[in-house]
Amino acid sequence: MRILLVEDDAEVARFVRKGLQEAGHTVEHAANGRDGLFLAASEQFDVLVLDRMLPGGVDGVRLVETLRSQGHRAPVLFLSALSAVDERVKGLKAGGDDYLVKPFAFAELLARVEALGRRPAVDAPATRLKVADLEIDLLSRTVSRAGRRIEVQPREFQLLEHLMRHAGQVVTRTMLLEKVWDYHFDPQTNVIDVHVSRLRQKVDKGFDRPLIHTVRNAGYMIRAEP
C-alpha cells in the first residue's frame, strides 16, 4: 500500500516509517500540515496517517476537512496524544476513519492501517464470508464449518464476522473492543481473550486445521494457511 505519514516528531516518524516499510508498504512522509496537505491533494494514497496536532497552521483536523471538502476519500487514521473522548469524536467528525492514542504499539498501528487500506469494496455487499471451510451467512446469521452447523451467540457471530471481514489481517484486542463491543476504553483485565477462546472452542475444536490464530504481542487473525 502507499501510505502518507504526516508527523512532526522525527523519532516517531522514523519508527513508524521503518515499521511500515518492513511490512511491505511504501511510505511518504511530511513533517508539517502544509506539506502534508499538498502531498495528500496531489498524489494517490491508500491510507493517510495523520498526527492530530501539527505545526504550520494546518493541524490534522483541518487537513482532513480540507481534503474531504475537495472530494478526496482516502481513509484517514489519526494519531494523537489527546485522549479525551471529545477529541476522538472531534477527529472522527472531521472525516477521520480511525483514532489511535499515543503511545501506541506498532503492531496496533499496523493492524489498523491495514484494516483501513483493505476495506471491502462498497459496491459489492457480500452476503456470505468464507475462510477455508468456515462459512458464515450474513443474512440468516448462521455459521457452518465443513458443512456442519455451528451454534454461536449473537456477539460471537459479530466477533467472527469482524475477524472474517479482515481475514489474513491482524485484528487487535482494542480494535475488537471498539468495533464489536463499541467500548472506547481499556478494560483492566483481558476480557477479549476469553471471548476469543470461547469462539475458538466452537470454531476450531474437533478440526485438524485451526483457523483463528493468536499473533503474539498484537492480536488475532483468521486465515486458511497454518
Added chain:
Amino acid sequence: MSFRTLKAVSGRRSRPAGGVEETVRLGPPRLLRSAGFRFAVLFAAMFTSAAMILMAVFWWATSGALVRQTDAAIRADAIALTERWREAQRLGLIEAIEERLAEDMAGEAIYLLVEAETGRRLAGNLDAWPPGVPQEGGPWFLARVPHDGTPTDARFYLVNLPDLRLLIGRDETERERLQGMLTEGLIWASGAVVAFALLGAWLMRQALERRMRPAFATIAAIADGNLASRVALSGRGDEFDRLAATMNVMLDRIGTLMAGVRGVSDAIAHDLRTPIARARAKLEEALASAPEGTATKEETLRAAVEQGIADLDNISRIFQALLRIAEAEAGARRAAFARFDLPQVLADAAELYEATAEAREQSLTTDLPRRLDLVGDRDLLLQAVANLLDNAIKFTPPGGAVLLSARATEGWVEIAVSDDGPGLAPEDRVHAGERFFRADRSRGTPGSGLGLSLVQAVASLHGGELRLEDAAPGREPPGLRATLRLPLP
C-alpha cells in the same frame, strides 16, 4: 475623588506575569464612571422631584385655597348687593353697604359706591376711586389703597349698575402674611430636601461600595494567587449576598478543577515514578549483568526489553486512567450528557465480562429492569460498571457468584454489583475511592488501585455516590456490595 492603584493586596508582592507586573485597581473608580455615583444622583433626583410635587400640592391646597375663598366671598357679596339694588334701588344699596361696614369687625371689607356719570362718592370706606383701578372692564383688579390710614394691598371686584359703580374689595394683608410664612416654610423645607437627598445619595454610594468591597478584595486576592480566598457574606441574603454566593460557588468549582490538576500532578510525581524507576532499573540491570556469551546475552537483553515495553504499557495505562478520573472529576464532560437506556448498557457490560466469569467458574447474573432512562455520560458509566465487575470477578473465588442489579427507587437509580469475595474492612471503605489505594488483602492481585477512584469520580460527576457495604452481613466471607446511586432525570 481620585482612584488608587493598588498592587494587589497586603504586603505580598504580586507575582510578575510574563515579566510584566500585574496591577489590580482596587480603589473606587472615577466619580463620573462610578455606578454608585450614578445611582446616588438618580436617587437624589427622584427624592427631590417627589418632595417638589408634594410641596406644589401643599401650596395649591393652602395658599390657593385662601385666594379662592376670598374670591368666593366677594362674588357672593356682589350678588347679594346687586340683588339689594334691584329691590331697593340706590338708597337700599347705600344702606346695605353701611350695614356691612358696621358689622365688619375684622376691618377687612372695602366698599366704594359712586355715581357713574359724576363720580360722586355715595357710600363706602374709600375716599376716592383708587388710581390703579379702571372704570370699566374687569371685573377683578388688584390695587394698593389707603385703608384705615395705611396703604394696603387689596383685591377688588367691579360691579357696573345702570348709573352706579360699585367696588367690592378685601384687605389682603392677612392672607399675604400667611402666604409669606408658607413660602418661607417651603423654602426651608426645599433646602432640607436637597440636603437629605445629597446625604442619602452619599450614604447609598458608601453602602454600595462597602458591600462591593469584599468581592473586590477576594478577586484581588485570587489574582494574587490566593485561591482559597472567598467573598464574605453579610448574612442578609440580599442581591449582594446572592452575587457573592454565586461567586463563591464559581471559585469552589475552579478550586475543584485546580485540585484535580494538582491531584494528577501529585499522582504523576508519586505513583508514576515508581514504575518508571522499576522499569529503568530492570533495563539497566539487564544491560550490566548480561553475560558476555552471545546467545545468552541476546536472550537476556530481549527478555529485558520485552519486560520494559510491558512496563511502559502499564505506565501508559495508569496515566490514561488518571486522565480519565481527572476528566470526570473536573465535570468537563457534563456538557456531553445524553439520555440513554441504562439496562441496555448494563447488559452490554455484563455480556463483556460474562465470559471471563465463566472462565473462572463463577456465575455472573443480572437483575435489570426492562427499561430505565438515565441522563449522563454513557461511556464513563459503562467504564465505571466495568470496573466494578472487574473487581468483583477478581476477588470472587472459583464457584462464587457475582450479581449485577439495577432498580429505581423514588428519584434514584441504584446500580449494584455484589460478589462472594472477602469484602472490604469498614476502615478501608473510606479510602477505597482514593487514588492508588489498595487494601492489604488485595496487594497480591493485579490492579492499579484506580478502579474505584474512577467509579467514585463518575458517581459524583452524575451527582450521585458510591456506597460500599457487606453483600451478606454476618456471612464469612461477607462479600462486597458496591452500589452506584445516581439521581434519575
